[in-house]
Amino acid sequence: IWKPARTAMLSNYYFYMMLLEAGLPPGVINFLPASGSAISRLVVPHPDLGGLNFTGSDATFSNLWKTIGDNVSTYRQYPRMVGETGGKDFIFVHPSADIPPLISAMIRGAFEYQGQKCAAASRAYVPQSLWPQVKELLLMKTAEIKVGDPCDFTNLMAAVIDRSAFDSIKSYIDYANESEEAEVLIGHYDDSKGFFVYPTIIETTNPRFKTMREEIFGPVLTIYVYEDEEIDSAIRHCKEDTIYALTGSIFAKSREAIVSLEEEFNYTAGNFYINDKPTGSTVGLQPFGGSMMSGTNDKTGTTMNLYRWTSARTIKENFVPTDDVNYISMQER
Template sequence: MHNAYFDFAAPGNEPVMSFAPGSPERAALKKQLAAFKAQEMDIPMYIGGKEVRTGKTVDIRPPHEIKHKLGHFHQGEASHVTAAINAALAARQQWADTPWEQRAAVFLKAAELLATKYRAHTNAATMLGQSKNAFQAEIDSACELIDFLRFNVHYLTEIYRQQPASSPGVHNRLEYRPLEGFVLAVTPFNFSAIGGNLPTSAAMCGNVVVWKPANTQVYHASFFMKVLMEAGLPDGVINLVYADGPLIGDVCFTHPDFAGIHFTGSTGVFQTMWKTIGGNIAKYKTYPRIVGETGGKDFVMVHRSADADTVVTALARGAFEFQGQKCSAASRAYLPDNMADEIKSKLAATLKTMKMGTTEDFSNFINAVIDERSFDKIAKYIDNAKKDPAAEIVAGGHYDKSAGYFIEPTVIATTDPNYVTMCEEIFGPVLTVYTYDAEKYEETLELVDRTSTYALTGSIIAQDRYAIELATRKLVNAAGNFYINDKPTGAVVGQQPFGGARASGTNDKAGSQLNLYRWLSARTVKETLVPPTDYRYPFLQEA
């Protein structure tokens, strides 16, 4: 019987644990890291609730310790993608018909499991698989993922509560249906929380999902899939497959039941997907929803009134936490000439204090970049800067991949505001700074706005309120998440809904109601309580 209204109140954000020496969470995490390293995992795909192994395996190694094998995963073919679609469609009707409070309970239980029983596991898997230090793992794979699950339950409840007005004799209502078909979730390596949110936000709305994580995030993705299953997620609602991106596209984007894609990754891949979907539009039963977040060239604009130490801290954290592998990472900074030398000097000194090494050593602030391909790409940018007369390495610049993919936090100073590292997304621990004439602040704001095709995050650092107001207004389209006197990273679910426009994506704001609307299809129902029995209206009567 379903005869009650259920309410899921707004949650608070999950508290971030400190992992200070002597703390119980530190001891638990150290123990779990050792446990994961002591075993080699055989990781299957999950299709229709069943474990699927192909025998075609890919090794998983920590980016910071490439000689150590954590395990391997089984790579899928086109037949497995088709099987995942079929399993999703077979589960669709029963999942869509499941009352909301029953669907919500699955994701609330998953959040609780992560917050308690599996907190050390989710952090350890992210630390080893993606080379994040304990704090970066905690704010990502524990707190943010937990927040996505809990806040999305609350937000969806608020959406379901929204109903139209009814006139006398009429009852109107809105029904929020899932999309007609399956949703493809394609998730990146850099945030376990994104890996968990993209498939679950769609599934929460009653959709069924085919989930393809980045190969370099499979270690945590497979763990989270098992958490969802333990939380009671029915078979086939989310199907986890490991297959090449183009192969996934060939199967999913030609299927008549393809209903949407939830994507985080590169701009080029997303644009190719959009073009392919558009070319196949006549094949689909319904117009697919296309939701994507695709990266950034995120800026820090410094005004002459700024406090130098505030700037240095914002740049040190914003550019180099998680080795700069955040879509929101500060990668270009504009320094006024009245304080540029001081900032560069203090920043260089700060970077020398940052230890680099494995994630298991909690004293390391910097760890490894994700893989050899990324390492080689970043190293090439650094090498080119060393040879270019328009650039100067003012900090870092060294790298080594003999034991792991380690690149020093690197600061490039350029005399050219259109230098390549001021414009192109590098996705690594490289920050480029440009010194501008402090008297040309407004002109430089215009330069910031037009330099990059991206518009994800950015910040203004100033003590002059008029300068802050001017930057906020002039850079209105330059960033979907804009920060004042802070680094441009660290968006929190429920506080700073995340997403950008221009080449950075569709700005559908993960961690808000805006994103969930994309996975719903509303139906308006009008019921006339006492229907008319004569077609004639009063105006037709004679006086």
């Protein structure tokens, strides 16, 4: 059963029709638009449930996991569960970083698709020694971003998906505007015609500021500027301040720093990038997932995901049978 998201039913339906036209036998996949509550009530507790492949919020996935656990004694088999939930994806900048590629990665990583993808860069840690140059170039390039109709391919961004998303993202920007711990350096919103949130950059003095910790799912990048000599503290905040571990990237020219940071961030990102934006995994070639509350780290990709939905079966046929009960090792010497 394929249950599409409420906000993406039409595109999902057309893709489903493409599968049928390509030769997928009818009934192998059943396209079933429905409310999440109906699926949870009717499908998830069904004794024949074989598995759940979920994309959505960590709260919803946790609830589905609990429902399956509560019904485990009624199933004909143990259902398999794969989930990709949320992310608070980071860019960590070392003092040796090259600035122009960093700016490109920040803008593309944070603002492509209006920041409405799980891997979007949402927080960054920048050393004080680089911040003046980074700030100047980042704000200049961000101001040049074109926002408008997605049919115009010169636009990097379009509107966010619906009113609910607009209101949620807007609340985070308002929170930052009203806080003494943060400053909105650039960005605004406008719902007079469409739900537009323009690329927004927030600078905060608190590494645990709300927009540094919570998933926003919109074009909002929050930056914490750390003192160069306090890099260990910044690393610790990056690793420990959120419940997510989906994607992340580091920027450094020093090979020693790259090796050290890669080791430090071992458990902070299922997809980890070096000197690149924390987005852009190649579907069909790279697995995609994360640990902690970002999911089960086996959602999509190559055969790694397919194996989650198959059951290995071993068959033995003996062409040289024996009629002896005793083994050779049991013979008396």
